[in-house]
Amino acid sequence: MTIFSKRRLAVAAALSTALLAASACSGGGDDKGGQAASTELTVMAPLFGTAPDPNGELQQAVEKLIGKKLQITWVPNAEYGDKSNVTLASDKIPDVMVVNEKGPSFVKAAEAGAFWDLTGKLDKYENLKPANEQTAKNTQTNGKTYGIYRVRPLLRSGIVIRKDWLAKLGLKEPQSVEDLYTIAKAFADKDPDGNGKKDTYGLIIPKWPGNYASASPYDVIETWFGAPNGWGERDGKLVPGFDTPEFLAANQWLRKWVKEGLVNPDFATLDSANWNDPFVQGKGGMIIDVNVRATQLLDLFKEKNPKDFDKVTLVGNLKGPDGEKHSYPFTGYNMVMAISKQHVRTEEQLNQVLETLNKLESKEGSILLTNGIEGRNFKADGKYAVPINQDDPKVKAIQNDVDKAFIQLGTRASVGLGAYALRPNDEASRKMREKFDVLMNEDLKTAVFNPALSIIAPTSVAKGQTLDTIIPDARIKYLSGAITEDQLKAQIKRWYDSGGTDIVKEVNDLAAKAGG
Amino acid sequence: MATDLVPEVVQPAADSSRPASAPRRRRRTKSLGRDLWRYRWLYLLLLPGLVYFVVFKYLPMYGLTIAFKDYVPFLGYSGSEWVGLKHFQELFTGPDFGRLMFNTLLLAVLTIVFVFPAPIVVALLLNELRINVLKRSVQSLVYIPHFLSWTIVASLTYLLFSVDFGVIANWIHGLVGGQKTDYVAQADWFRPLIVLQLLWKQTGWGTIIYLAALAGVDSQLYEAARVDGAGRWRQFWHITLPAIRPTIVVMAILTSGHLMDSGFEQIWLMTTSLNRDVADVFDTFVYYIGITQGSFSYATAVGLFKGLIGVVLIFGSNFLAKRMGQRGLF
DSSP states (O other), X not given: OXXXXXXXXXXXXXXXXXXXXXXXXXXXXXXXXXXXXXXXXXXXXXXXXXXXXXXXXXXXXXXXHHTSEEEEEEXXXXXXXXXXXXXXXXXXXXXXXXXXXXXXXXHHHHHTTSBOOOTTTSTTSTXXXXXOHHHHXXXXXXXXXXXXXXXXXXXXXXXXXXXXXXXXXXOOOOSBHHHHHHHHHHHHHSOXXXXXXXXXXXXXXXXXXXXXXXXXXXXXXXXHTTOOSSEEEETTEEEEGGGSHHHHHHHHHHHHHHHTTOBOXXXXXXXXXXXXXXXXXXXXXXXXXXXXXXXXXXXXXXXXXXXXXXXXXXXXXXXXXXXXXXXXXXXXXXXXXXXXXXXXXXHHHHHHHHHHHHHHTSHHHHHHHHTOOBTTTEEEETTEEEEOOTTSHHHHHHHHHHHHTGGGGOSSSBTTBOSSEEOOSSHXXXXXXXXXXXXXXXXXXXXXXXXXXXXXXXXXXXXXXXXXXXXXXXXXXXXXXXXXXXXXXXXXXXXXXXXXXXXXXXXXXXXXXXXX | OHHHXXXXXXXXXXXXXXXXXXXXXXXXXXXXXXXXXXXXXXXXXXHHHHHHHIIIIIGGGGGGGGGGEEXXXXXXXHHSEEOTXXXXXXXXXXXXXXXXXXXXHHHHHHIIIIITHHHHHHHHHHHHOOOHHHHHHHHHHHHGGGGSOHHHHHHHHHHHHOXXXXXXXXXXXXXXXXXXXXXXXXXXXXXXXXXXXXXXXHHHHHHHHHHHHHHTSOHHHHHHHHHTTOOHHHHIIIIIHHHHHHHHHHHHHHHHHTTTOOOHHHHHHHOOTTTHHHHOOHHHHHHIIIIITOOHHHHHHXXXXXXXXXXXXXXXXXXXXXXXXXXXXX
């Protein structure tokens, strides 16, 4: 009996081991990579709506153009950062990945050799070589190019203001930060909505999801005051922007706003997804953000009441207290398309992939990605694209695939810079769109660029979790009145003590090396 | 052999879940095999559960090795470099450790003091209710919040307590006057809000287990006590409370294992720039450094440390319970 049961046990053990082995194997079972790469391209990209049908008309058109099957993993934009970190840790890195090339996990992976170093490799491809020197420099990571940047307008910052409130109170559009204060004060105190109650405020700020120097309203205002954009040169050395007198001056000024009730009281907690609400509801009259918010708000007002088509105006960057204008530029791109080495192993295979991408980003490719299929969902009218056949559900699907998904694959033409610009719905929107370019070109003359954008200090990768929140948190606490100016300075010192000192040294060393 | 069989068969069937406890030690191997065979169908029933634990709980523990490595996903588990206790050193000497430990422990203490007894109190109160319909409907109503996700609870909190449009916030402001308080953003209000949320969401659900224990109390005991002249309070003190004491002890031991789990979703959703100093706990920290920053090794080290404390707490409270003359969990 004993022997018998032992044998049983052995069988059971063997069985369960086999079972385990089988389940363990299934995890790494799809290593078909190498050969498949030549006919198929796997891609990961952000998604802003429902995922396109892989057999949809648009994807087929794109596949026909590039001559390869596409396997695209669409990831909702809200969780794109987390999902790409997890993907980077898996054994399923796609061939082409839209990725934040400055993110710590990407930098670590790239430095370990998980992605192709594309430095100097893009110039021979007509549609992949960088169109703008400044932007190309911005996308580098310590002198190396790891991806093809997805173009965005170089300057998008602006102030959206209630036009009718300005008119009612007899105010002019602001030129300087003093003007802005006057307007905010009037919006808060002089009853711009005429309901007899003091229930409005000037500026609307949301809970900002990003870190320091991430194009928040605070960063923009600090730049107006003359503070560096992220990093700046002081006495021949690069210093972080928050360690300058201008940073303090800007925040002292803004703290006064908060104290006087010129800012929405829930500025530390308002969800940035609901940023438009107080504006449309008539609670607040100003938003400092990207210019496209102006057209969004125009549309929202019109949706509520068709007569309200002209309630919004847009103003560019402002003159600081010293009378000089400093404008907050954007980086000119939003994430890059990097090529992983997981399946693309040889230079030859890499060239194939680049060749494919070159086709994807050609003139025809850009039109497909940013406008759709000509004659199906739009027709070209000069420089504008005019939507057609939008009642047909099939055409609607194409339009949706373009706007919510495929536009994210464009690198030469993309969001805000379509191959054809969308023809505006009405006169107000058209004028607003034209204003974008005028303001951008005007403000670019005074743009303050971040000289350290392409530099990644090793310490900031290693200790980001401790350091990244110190400054933005301290700034909000100071503005809300929770801490004093001395305590704010103590927090800046804490940043230095927790590893910031090393970061400053590394940034300066790396910048000296990069500058040659 | 045949003689051996007799006492075994007499053993109550209820004990068959632990057949391995053979009576005599030196015969252990022999009778283990026999027991395995005898209760083969029960073991077969056990198998899926066992496989589940091995596959999903024990095998992944291999990944814990990255706590002692500088893990780079591209290089894999085996390719990454061993660094010994570097990450633990970094954690214990780093600037965050004290704050994380304090916040986590304080939340744990608050949970024990306010949240743990709440279901017991509510269950006892419900038990005293005479009208059955009322008792049942109250019972159902209070455990509904358990089914709402933390995202909804957090949104509700924002809606009710926001400084701009919060209903309760405005109501309190109307009563107390003075300056408006920003409950959701201010650091001072973070812990009270967390405890309130926990109470609201979990109390009702927690009562179920105690009510079940209370339902099991023999009503003859109460009748006898009443005959002896015991009042309501005496009955409660000498019958009801002793009846549910084992349940309370078991729940306490189980809870102690989770003391270091502050509830990631809840904390994460309630964190703002203004309250981060008091809101940062180990759970959110692991998320920040692991998923957001991609420092997988460091995050694993922190998580492992947290898990070890949980194990110590479970064994500790089990030991204490036994010391105090209660039946422990194991």
